[in-house]
Amino acid sequence: MTDHIALVVKMVLDSWRVRIKQTDGLLNQLSDEQLLCEVAPGKNRGIYLIGHLITAHDQMFRIIGLGEHMFPEYINIFDKNPDKAFSVIPFVSEIRKSWKKVNLELGKHFELMPTEEWLQPHALVSPYDFEKQPHRNKLSIVLFHSHHLSNHLGQLILLKNPYK
Amino acid sequence: MTDHIALVVKMVLDSWRVRIKQTDGLLNQLSDEQLLCEVAPGKNRGIYLIGHLITAHDQMFRIIGLGEHMFPEYINIFDKNPDKAFSVIPFVSEIRKSWKKVNLELGKHFELMPTEEWLQPHALVSPYDFEKQPHRNKLSIVLFHSHHLSNHLGQLILLKNPYK
Numbered sequence: 193m194t195d196h197i198a199l200v201v202k203m204v205l206d207s208w209r210v211r212i213k214q215t216d217g218l219l220n221q222l223s224d225e226q227l228l229c230e231v232a233p234g235k236n237r238g239i240y241l242i243g244h245l246i247t248a249h250d251q252m253f254r255i256i257g258l259g260e261h262m263f264p265e266y267i268n269i270f271d272k273n274p275d276k277a278f279s280v281i282p283f284v285s286e287i288r289k290s291w292k293k294v295n296l297e298l299g300k301h302f303e304l305m306p307t308e309e310w311l312q313p314h315a316l317v318s319p320y321d322f323e324k325q326p327h328r329n330k331l332s333i334v335l336f337h338s339h340h341l342s343n344h345l346g347q348l349i350l351l352k353n354p355y356k
Numbered sequence: 357m358t359d360h361i362a363l364v365v366k367m368v369l370d371s372w373r374v375r376i377k378q379t380d381g382l383l384n385q386l387s388d389e390q391l392l393c394e395v396a397p398g399k400n401r402g403i404y405l406i407g408h409l410i411t412a413h414d415q416m417f418r419i420i421g422l423g424e425h426m427f428p429e430y431i432n433i434f435d436k437n438p439d440k441a442f443s444v445i446p447f448v449s450e451i452r453k454s455w456k457k458v459n460l461e462l463g464k465h466f467e468l469m470p471t472e473e474w475l476q477p478h479a480l481v482s483p484y485d486f487e488k489q490p491h492r493n494k495l496s497i498v499l500f501h502s503h504h505l506s507n508h509l510g511q512l513i514l515l516k517n518p519y520k
Contacts, residue, residue: 346510
C-alpha cells in the first residue's frame, strides 16, 4: 500500500514536471517579440504571464517549507499589480532566465522530498485545521500550481503563429 | 496508510471537480454571443472549445471503463476537425446542455468508484505494459483531463469582457 501512495504522489509530481517541460518547449519556440505581445487584444502580455508564473512558483518555496523567495522584486510587478502598470519591467531575456532558475531549484527540492513529507501540512494551514483537513498538505500546492500553469499555458499558446 | 491513498486519490478527483465548477461558473457568465466569438483573433471559438471538451470528457467513459460515449456525433465536429470546418454545428444552447450532462454522468460514476479501482489499468494500456508502468491507471486519466480543462479554461476566460 505504501507503494501505492508513492505512486500517486509521483503521478502528481510528474504532471507538474510535464507542464514545466511543455512551457519550456513553448518558450523556446516563441521569440522575445512574440512574448511582448498580448495573448488577445487588451489582455495580458506573454512576458507578464511568465513573470506572474515565476512569482507564483517562487512563493511555493515558503509555502512548502523549502526556503525563501528567489525573486522577491518580481512580486510588485507581476503579482500585486496588473500588466502594463509599470513602464519599465525586466527584459524578456532576464525573465527567461528566472523562469528556468525558479523551476530548476524547485525541481531539485521536489526530487529529494520523501513521499510522507508531501502529506505533511503546508505553511498556510494551522495544525488545528490540518487535523480536519488533511488535504491541505504540501502535495496540494503542487497540484494547484500545475493547474495554474496549465491555465496560463493555454493562453501563452495563443502567441504561436500560426496557432495549432 | 490506506487512508493516505484514499486522501490523495480524493485530492486528484477534487481538483477535477473544482475545474468543472469553475467552467460551469464561467459559462453562466458568458452569453451565447460571447461563446460564438474567437478567444483571440483567428483562434478557436468558445463554442468549439466547449464542444471539444465535451468530446474529450465523453471519451473518458470508455477509457476508464464506465460505459459508452454519450455524444459520438460530436467527435467529427469537435475532435477530428478544426473549428470552422463545418458551417452547421449544434446550437450553443445544445452545447451548454451536453456539457452539463457529460460531466454530471461522469461525476456520478466517479463518486461510486472505490479508491483501489482508480489504481487499476485504464483501457488503453496492455496488462504487460501496466506491470511496468502502474501510473497508467484510471486516475491518471482524470489528472490528465483536469489539466486539459484548465488549459482551455484559460482560453475561455479571455471571452469575458472586461477580462480580469
